[in-house]
Amino acid sequence: MLDRRHFLSTTVAGFAASLALRGNLFAQLEKIPPMPDHSLLDKNEDAYWAEIRRQFLIPEDEIYLNNGTVGSSPAPVLRAIFDGYATTEKMDAQDPEDYPIWGYAAWNEFRDPLAEFVGCKRDEIALLRNATEANSYIANGVDMQAGDEVLMTDQEHPGGEHPWNLKAKRYGIVVKRITLPRPVKEAAQVLNLVNDAITPRTRVLFFSHITTFSGVVLPAKDLCALARTKGILSAVDGAHVPGMMRLDLHELGCDMYSSSPHKWLLAPKGSGFLYVRDEVIDRLWNTIATEGWNDPKLRAERFQRIGSSNVPALWGLRASIKLANDVGLDRIERRHRALADYILAEMQKRGAESWTSPDPALRCAIVSVNVPPIQRMELENWMWTAHKIKIRGGDPHKLRLSTPYYLQKKDIDRFLTKFDEYRREKKIA
Numbered sequence: 029m030l031d032r033r034h035f036l037s038t039t040v041a042g043f044a045a046s047l048a049l050r051g052n053l054f055a056q057l058e059k060i061p062p063m064p065d066h067s068l069l070d071k072n073e074d075a076y077w078a079e080i081r082r083q084f085l086i087p088e089d090e091i092y093l094n095n096g097t098v099g100s101s102p103a104p105v106l107r108a109i110f111d112g113y114a115t116t117e118k119m120d121a122q123d124p125e126d127y128p129i130w131g132y133a134a135w136n137e138f139r140d141p142l143a144e145f146v147g148c149k150r151d152e153i154a155l156l157r158n159a160t161e162a163n164s165y166i167a168n169g170v171d172m173q174a175g176d177e178v179l180m181t182d183q184e185h186p187g188g189e190h191p192w193n194l195k196a197k198r199y200g201i202v203v204k205r206i207t208l209p210r211p212v213k214e215a216a217q218v219l220n221l222v223n224d225a226i227t228p229r230t231r232v233l234f235f236s237h238i239t240t241f242s243g244v245v246l247p248a249k250d251l252c253a254l255a256r257t258k259g260i261l262s263a264v265d266g267a268h269v270p271g272m273m274r275l276d277l278h279e280l281g282c283d284m285y286s287s288s289p290h291k292w293l294l295a296p297k298g299s300g301f302l303y304v305r306d307e308v309i310d311r312l313w314n315t316i317a318t319e320g321w322n323d324p325k326l327r328a329e330r331f332q333r334i335g336s337s338n339v340p341a342l343w344g345l346r347a348s349i350k351l352a353n354d355v356g357l358d359r360i361e362r363r364h365r366a367l368a369d370y371i372l373a374e375m376q377k378r379g380a381e382s383w384t385s386p387d388p389a390l391r392c393a394i395v396s397v398n399v400p401p402i403q404r405m406e407l408e409n410w411m412w413t414a415h416k417i418k419i420r421g422g423d424p425h426k427l428r429l430s431t432p433y434y435l436q437k438k439d440i441d442r443f444l445t446k447f448d449e450y451r452r453e454k455k456i457a
């Protein structure tokens with residue numbers, strides 16, 4: 029048991045350490061300069077992106093090639109979150125019924141900019157925590173009988189696949205998978221595979237817009253149109269899409285869409301969304317139920333009624349949308365593609381087998397390559413512990429390299445140099 033003196037000294041030490049840390053964080057944010065002016069782009073594009081890089085807390089000597097797992101929120105987003113706390117935690121809202129954790133609000137001030145950013149109506153968006161939660165809402169909320177089928181790919185993320193596996197175990201629905209080629213060479217391959225796998229029992233087509241496994245950008249618009257002609261619901265896992273490339277949900281034509289903007293939009297963790305096409309809203313059951321769950325007038329707002337929530341994260345989400353608009357999404361997407369194309373070409377020069385699509389329309393900012401006999405986990409550890417370079421892969425030999433727009437070309441070059449060094453050290457030809 030702790031004695032009182034020891035308890036006090038450890039508690040005080042912990043408190044002091046946390047204060048120091050807090051001071052340190054705000055001090056770091058204060059040191060970050062304002063966003064660079066666009067005019068710098070015309071004068072010196074590299075200098076512009078180098079200034080953008082300074083907006084992040086990622087240490088200067090660290091190279092982060094794993095934005096596909098989770099993004100780093102830059103200074104404008106972090107400041108907005110803290111502003112959210114500073115404002116809401118005063119408990120002085122004009123409305124005596126208003127609280128910072130309130131889970132019974134329309135949150136239109138956050139849904140409006142998001143809806144505009146992703147091309148849909150505010151009433152079709154529910155603010156949830158992430159793609160996993162939104163995917164669970166979809167799988168759990170769609171009426172299906174035992175023997176009904178959901179069709180998906182073999183490259184779904186566990187947070188997309190398992191909500192359906194749960195439904196299969198509990199209610200006897202059937203999960204069917206097509207095997208995507210590695211790499212997918214053209215859209216027609218995917219469309220044919222899906223078309224051939226649809227049966228009279230298929231009720232839902234579920235797929236990742238961009239897969240976590242290889243980063244392939246699937247032909248989502250055509251797949252959703254195919255589902256529509258067959259009378260099948262389309263549900264798209266778009267965890268990677270907002271902020272990586274332009275997204276227009278109405279143009280895409282899907283029935284449901286889930287996402288995790290903490291990845292490429294660099295939004296706070298815990299600020300995801302679910303889109304449900306207006307015509308489909310009344311067909312989807314709530315998973316979490318509280319006041320309003322059965323009120324069709326709320327439209328998609330009824331899905332975001334999940335009890336008390338983290339409202340300052342929504343302040344951060346709004347700031348991340350503003351940031352992407354300020355930098356310019358077309359510019360961001362161009363940069364994503366250029367960096368990814370560069371790293372892919374360099375890896376191919378080094379003999380890596382590309383699992384990234386050769387069709388530029390089917391790839392964006394995630395590159396995947398197979399590099400046997402290199403064991404990806406050994407390389408991952410070596411890169412991180414010895415060289416502060418974060419990569420991600422899949423066993424046994426796959427590397428997944430993400431190229432967020434704040435990455436510098438010299439960062440990629442350093443990764444490539446270290447990759448060569450590793451091969452020399454391990455005597456890999």
Ligand SMILES: Cc1ncc(COP(=O)(O)O)c(C=O)c1O
Pocket residue numbers: 096097158159160161184185187188236238239240265266267268288
């Ligand atoms: C395609 C896809 N779906 C879902 C997820 C799960 O995201 P989250 O943990 O934010 O719910 C990921 C995460 O990598 C993903 O790549």
